[in-house]
Amino acid sequence: MRAQQQRSCVFAANDAEGKALRRRTRDGELVSPHRGLFIDAQYWKTLNxxxxxxxxxxxxxxxxxxxxxxxxxxxxxxxxxxxxxxxxxxxxxxxxxxxxxxxxxxxxxxxxxxxxxxxxxxxxxxxxxxxxxxxxxxxxxxxxxxxxxxxxxxxxxxxxxxxxxxxxxxxxxxxxxxxxxxLSENGGESLARAVMIEMGFAVPQLQHIFANPQNAGEWYRVDFAWLFPGGYTVVAEYDGVAKYVDPAMTGRKTIQAVVHQQSERERRLYAWGVSRIVRFTFDDVVHRQPLADKLAGVGIPRVGGVP
Incomplete structure (x- = not known):
């Protein structure tokens, strides 16, 4: 039964089993995430x-x-x-x-x-x-x-x-x-854009590509971009934790290597005509004001908002 509980939730089959499961819950062996339902506590902690x-x-x-x-x-x-x-x-x-x-x-x-x-x-x-x-x-x-x-x-x-x-x-x-x-690549980027819209900032272009003027085969795609008249261009990048620690996203590079690669990317974007680059995190988005301050600091205008 314990092996089964490690992979699935169970309901008590009868009063006696329910009493036993509730006792194991009090002992910390199980958790009850829904009325009458039980699952192994350690396994439950591993789930998102x-x-x-x-x-x-x-x-x-x-x-x-x-x-x-x-x-x-x-x-x-x-x-x-x-x-x-x-x-x-x-x-x-x-x-x-x-x-x-x-x-x-x-x-x-x-x-x-x-x-x-x-x-x-x-x-x-x-x-x-x-x-x-x-x-x-x-x-x-x-x-x-x-x-x-x-x-x-x-x-x-x-x-x-x-x-x-x-x-x-x-x-x-x-x-x-x-x-x-x-075009939004993940939930974090979508949430960030939603907050931008709610706060009334101009809506950015998503996944805009900037290419090397001397070599069209060399390019970067950015999370958010604002292209203003006169050539003023702002790029915003969403820094999720996975970008630094998830092997699937880092290619198993060290954090130092990822940061170096990020710095080189920014250097090239500036060389290819980007005027300002701003980075923000999930916490910036959730708390909103830090995101607002960063966007306002690079000149993103406020044009309205979602009620």
């Missing part, structure tokens, strides 16, 4: 937020095979980039009512249940999932999801079709469709 949701959903789906998972929960099952903080509860679709059901389960009302199956788990379709998240979540939390979905080839037309059938204000979804961009 999205994988935790997947474990919970897989177990709940076995107990409640008629449930169709929706909203933020469906985002994790679809595999879209998102902030783990959106998982405050498990969301399921309901054609009967909306609101809170059993402890930790929220129901999203919909007259039609457009369900698909992913690895045996019923979830709302991509378009319906985007609509629900667009209506439920703040702009900055929803934009990474929309970017990720469109990066995977999904289209806005299906989202708009669902919105047109709803008898409610869907302006928030339309705003997300206006700003969604499949």
């Amino acid at each position: 937020g999205a994988d935790k949701v997947k474990h919970i959903v897989r177990c709940l789906s076995q107990r409640h095979p008629s449930w169709v998972f929706a909203g933020p929960t469906a985002v994790a099952i679809h595999g879209f980039a998102h902030q783990w903080s959106i998982h405050s509860a498990v969301y399921i679709a309901s054609s009967v009512n909306a609101g809170h059901g059993a402890k930790g389960v929220h129901r999203i009302f919909m007259t039609d249940l457009p369900a698909v199956e992913i690895q045996g788990i019923p979830v709302t379709s991509v378009a319906r999932t985007l609509v629900d998240c667009g209506l439920m979540l703040p702009f900055a939390s929803a934009l990474p999801i929309f970017d990720s979905a469109f990066r995977n080839g999904h289209e806005a037309s299906a989202v708009r079709a669902i919105c047109s059938a709803l008898h409610r204000d869907t302006a928030a979804v339309e705003r997300l469709l206006t700003h969604a961009n499949p």
Whole structure:
């Protein structure tokens, strides 16, 4: 049983087993991430937020095979980039009512249940999932999801079709469709752009390429770029921790080697006509003011904002 718990969540089969599992939870051997559900504590610590949701959903789906998972929960099952903080509860679709059901389960009302199956788990379709998240979540939390979905080839037309059938204000979804961009490479970059938009900064170009004027085969693609009249050009780079420590991104280079490579990249970008380069981190984005100060410091204008 312990080996099974190390790889999956379990429900107690009866009162006696439930009592034993709760005792092991008090002893720190197990954790209970959802009512009546248990999993090995050490294994649980190794999981990121999205994988935790997947474990919970897989177990709940076995107990409640008629449930169709929706909203933020469906985002994790679809595999879209998102902030783990959106998982405050498990969301399921309901054609009967909306609101809170059993402890930790929220129901999203919909007259039609457009369900698909992913690895045996019923979830709302991509378009319906985007609509629900667009209506439920703040702009900055929803934009990474929309970017990720469109990066995977999904289209806005299906989202708009669902919105047109709803008898409610869907302006928030339309705003997300206006700003969604499949060129955003990851959730961190999407979140950063969302915060820029919310703070009213001019929207940057994504993944802009700067080439050596003397050798077109030598070029760099940057995260964000603003090209102003008169030749003033600003580049912004999002520094995620993985850029320095994840072997998949560093090619197993040392941090010193990565920093040196980064310095050489900046030297060449300046030589190729970039006027200013600014770097920011996830903390800068989350706290907002540091990001605002850095963008304002290199002359990025504020032109409006998302309410």
